[in-house]
Amino acid sequence: MISPSWLAYVLAAVVIAVALFSAARLVAARGRRRRCEVDADSVHVVMGIAMAGMFVPGLAVLPGGLWAVIFAAGAAWFGWRAIRVRRLAAAHTPAPTSGAMTSGPAAAAAAAYPARRSRWARSPRRPRPARLAQPAPAVRRGPGRDCCPFPVPHLIDCLAMVYALVAVPAIVATSAPQASGGTGGGMAVMSHGGDMASAGGARVPVIGLILAILVCGYIVWLADRIQRHAAAPGAIPAAAGAAALLAPRTATCCKIAMGVAMGVMLIDLL
């Protein structure tokens, strides 16, 4: 176990809690006719289970190689989503006439809701409806329905998992089923008890460092945005069929917790 072992258990408990919350959100959103981020919540369920097995080998349920394939597929999905969001944003972005929509977060939000933005672009004098919590109709009907509007951080998360599972010899070496005596074999990312040399270290540590820095940036970006989930003054009630996002602030806190756990894991692998 990691030294101290309680830290491994705490981190495992955190990621399992995040996985449980994400699973509950997926179910509750369906029952309450609220929106959730199906792709992000799904990947958090899987990621929580996988990371718990990496922190505490006894909790591993699948071999490391299989997890790597799963997260590679996740990375492909979020990569495709990132490209699509970017293309849609480019296709619907009018020539900038003011700085109001050119800053980073505003542009990202515009990229997430291209149809609404194009509608504004066609009638710039028209008052903008204050529906912060509803996606544009085209988004609701299109392939991006109920998907996270910011896929890039989740792409990084998936790539970090693939890196952790593929680039570290210690994981590969201990991922055989008999390693933990469990059903699927322990991955034991943090099982070297503080002796970094015994783990062999990551094959390309600088990639792990870059991923860790990106994850830390993602954490503070999320923390900066928690306040934006508060109801906007003057916002009109959600229209029929335009359900609000379920528990957005709690979901953001869960992403932060998952990010911290992932950062600890990545640094530990260096």
Next chain:
Amino acid sequence: MASQGALPRTAAQPASAVVPQSAAGDAPDLRRWLQLGLAALWVLDAVLQYQPVMFTRSFGRMLAESGAGNPAVVAEPIRWAAGIVEHNPTWTNAAFATIQLALGLGIAWRPAIRLALAGSVIWSLAVWWLGEGLGGVLTGTASPLGEAPGAVVLYALLAVLLWPARDRQARGAGGRGAFVAARPFGPHAARALWLVLWGSLAYFAVLPANRGARAMPGMIAEMAEGEPHWLASVNRGAAGLLAGQGLTASIVLAAVLAVIAAGIFLPGRWVRPVLTLAIVVSAAIWIVAQDLGEILAGGSTDVNSAPLLILLALAYWPLRPPRDVPRPGPAGPAAAACSRTGITGGAS
């Protein structure tokens, strides 16, 4: 996250009433981005502090070493604190890491930013003394290639300069070109801080411990131990290049640092090249001499000073007036003043 976006104006608002988002407190301006950069560094430090080796007695011994060479009045508290850490490594390190994580998240979470920045100043100064031995400033061994004047004290400096003050914005705009670091205390005080920091780095570069023929090359060559092959090659190459030229290298480095220190007083268009030079020099030092904060070698507690110096340089970058601030007229002269000075309002 449907609400992650620009705050729309209400239907009752006319188009002319739209204010720039930075002024509306929604989209981050440069100061907010720098605050988030500082927060990210705190979070990264926290993650580094959670490394298994930090939970061992060796961390306490490492702290105790920082007291060596310091006057007794400085060294005794260091030994006392290091003793506590050495005897209780698990809980003290867990507390340290959690505090740093809280500082990072607090700076990023807008309602807590002032508390977190104030906490950053207090925590940084405490660590600067009890964890870094004042960065070796009093021992004569501080080096700009190392972590002089102590990486952690730069967190405190940044927390002060990025303080979300509003009442002194006018003073910040009063100098030759407004910049983020001028907002809390005005441009003159901010430039004086820059001069002291970079001037001290120039002074440290020519200290007897750093200007010997083998001092600088030896310091760089020693960094190669435990680093990945490519980074160790960079160290050895740089050390070989400077072999026997330590004095010359020290003088050149001191001259460059002195130019950076004094260059902040140049007119706006000349400040940008100086700040660019500061960023390039810091980046070069971070790679060649600080080995990315020795994170890849394991056992590092922070990213070292160079990334903080880069953040600091960005805080002094002259701001351009936003294009979307209303011109004088119905909006009044205050908006025109903001337009001229580049102040876009405090997002935080």
